[in-house]
Amino acid sequence: MAHTQDKSSALSQGVIIFVYLAVLTIIEYFVALTFDATGLLIVIAIIKAALVMYYYMHVYKLNSDEGADNRNSYAYKAATDRLGLWLFLLSDTFVFAGLMVSRMNLLGLTRPHLNQALGLFVTAVLLVSSFFMNRGETAMKFGDVKGFMKNTAVTFVLGLAFLLGVVFVEWRMAAAEGLTASFGNPATGPVGGVFYLMTGMHAFHVLTGLIFLAVVWNNARKGIYTAEKHWGVEAATVYWHFVDLVWIFFYPALYLIGKVVQ
């Protein structure tokens, strides 16, 4: 079982999952470049999401009965918090699902004209950040606070790079391509609106995730977390992977599926 392993096997599991995710992303990218296969892209996205949910977000922990014998124990309360967090994520999923529905309704099987290399780059940045986040959490699970702080710092920098990349590079380039929010050009239609709203809502979640990471990093520095008691770290980790999970679907929805409209 995944949760009774030693540190090195936990870390190497993280590496293997990262390699899977990276390979799937590259396949996704080349599939989209070479032929029109929306169904295949959806399947790949679902596989990626399942890998992240199981191996990075540890969704199976919801089912554990840790601390069931003592309801005042830290483990029992952390499990209660975990359920609350996942319910929140379920609720949040519906925001993104609603955006996806709107995107399919308004754009159908077309997509905006965007810089493919940049899209792949920011996706890779976010994926790598998830990898380091997983290393950080694993370190904390074995009581290695230094290792946690180092890996979380890397995650934070990568997350910040993603955020700045989307807001200051991607949005600017999209605007230069004629994808404006206020429509001087009626031909663009709601395409710009959908693009900015989807990326903007995701970027807002990245921002909150970064704040969350900064908070747990600072608390780790103060020595609050131990191998047994680090619910805050787990929550920040799960939230960060959730942000990545959303992008797993948004990336193909905005960059890969359908035909380009001008």
Add this chain to the structure above:
Amino acid sequence: MKNINPVWRGLISLIVFGALGYGVGFGISVLVNGAAKTSPAGPIPSVFALFFGFAAFFFGVIGYRGVTRGLTWQVIGTLVGAFVVVGIRAAMGLSAFDGKGFFLPEGAWVFGGLVGAISFMFGVGVLSDWVKWARGIETPEEHPQDESGWKKFFSVSLDHKVIGIQYVVTALLLISIGGLFALIFRTELAASQLQFLTEGLNIFSQNGLQLFNTLISLHGMIMIVSILLGIAGITNYVIPLLIGAQDMAFPRLNAFSFWIAVPAVVLLLSSLVLGGFDTGWTGYPPLSTLAPVGMQMFFLGVFVAGWSSILGAINLITTVVRMRAKGMTAWRMPILIWSSIAASLITLTATQFIGLSFQMVMFQRLFGMGFYDAAKGGNPILFQHLFWFYSHPVVYVFVLPGLGIISELLPVFSRKPLFGYRWVAMSSLGIAMVGYIVWAHHMFASGMNEYLRIPFMYSTLLVSVPTGVKFFSWVATMWRGKISTPTPMLFVLGAIMVFFIGGLTGPMNATVSTDLFLHDTYVIVGHFHDTIFGGFVFPFFAALYYWFPKATGRRMNETLGKIHFYLMTPSFFVLTFGMMYAGFLGMRRRIADYDPELHLDGIHLVTTIAGYLVAISVIVFIFNFFYSIKHGEKAEGNVWNSRSPEWQVPSPMPVHNYDKSFEVIGEPYDYGSGDNGYVKFIDEPASNAH
């Protein structure tokens, strides 16, 4: 000032500071628009009077803390947020102030409103523990001691019972405001032609017709928010007691859920004075993209109120899943919990869709993103799909807890087991699940693809199956029972009757062929008032009468309760039958005037009088409610002779609920079976809250 009654103190300072705020707003208005263009009933003086008056009222009552500090911070936050936008606009070379008499540009009002709502939360003090946690400071496991007496209800408390009462009282306040709005426009409708909401009127820069539209729209949304808060109040108070928990799973989140509703209500009400809006509570574009800035405040208010329900739902589900007493297996939970869980699942997920749909209109208005602008390739029908994906299921959020209350109380007063417990439990989940796939029955006349009509018609008719299960269970529970009829039971019976009419008038609206004729008529209005009164208002009153002794140790006055019931029920039937009658004869919804040739004056007059009678009965209730807190007959034991755990200990409930935890040893509703009861108290301290 100390020895004056706090309510008088509040009213005096409301008048003084409200007038002061009005003066300030008037001055600003004259400065910005010039004396000639300033109307005494213009939006800016009113908005200042509203904000100042609100904050000052609570200042008079409790001084500068709790809700007063929250509202003060909200005013400051709103101004700060607004002027940030004004500054940015000025820096970008755009016009910094609004030329249409609203002082600030639309973006400034929206951003200011959002910042104001968040500032309220900091000001009231809900966030202080979380801020401490974020800085790595531990807070004590025990809840801080609340103040004694009534003052604790005006500040942040982490006790679920205090929060429950805060919710209920806020809901009653909102019912009064929404009801007042209804009386105003109902009076206008009493006769054909325009009597007092005329085009010559000018209040809050709206003429009488625009004001009529604003009032009907706000009546809808204020009542919806009041229902959400009322349900949250009952479930918050009762459910931890039913499952034997000391508190909800997340007490701070619980307090947050309640307090965020307060700035939301302020935002909603501010839409009345900021030009109003004329779309009805549904806010359909393209009309909502053209309405004044009040539309934005309405969207923002609903958006913020949505956080309240979503977070409340998370808390409720987690509490029930994680904190039930020993032996309380799924099939031994009180039935109210089943229905609340079903309702919470809807709230948790679907609420995001109304938030998103409103947000998209807000962005369309602010940034020109043409989601719903057909001229730019957008799709207005998309709004309706997103909107109704929440707004239909939310009807089940309103009624499911109410139906749970009916099923919960009926066995107590019939002295018989609840008939078909498992079926009733499953029917709640069934209604919730079917509720997700029926939304487009609101859109039969919208111009959506015609092939969608038939599947949505059938899925809608399917709702009657699980609902029918509940009716069979209620009738069979009463069958040959030893029925007694104190006030709570009267309201339960009333609820069943009213909801029955609401249910029976449903299928004709669900069927495409008839709905195309009935769409947007008063038939619909009568139908949904029946379902909401039967599913929420009557059970809500029943629950208040029933659990009032648990909260206060006193009973509400029976005579006044009976007056309330016997006045409200027949008047209400006249009201909704009158609405449906007028609707069948061609009366359209959402219009201030109608053709005298329709000969509807008589029925409208009767309906209006019935409406006033309902209002009087609610006033009787509110008087009874506050009167009985101090002067009601003492009732500290098991007043209703119930099996439920909360009645096995003396009332009122102490701060940390049960001293000893209990174990479930029987079925919840086996009245008259002669077993050892539902729960047994064991010598073990109850498990801690979190």
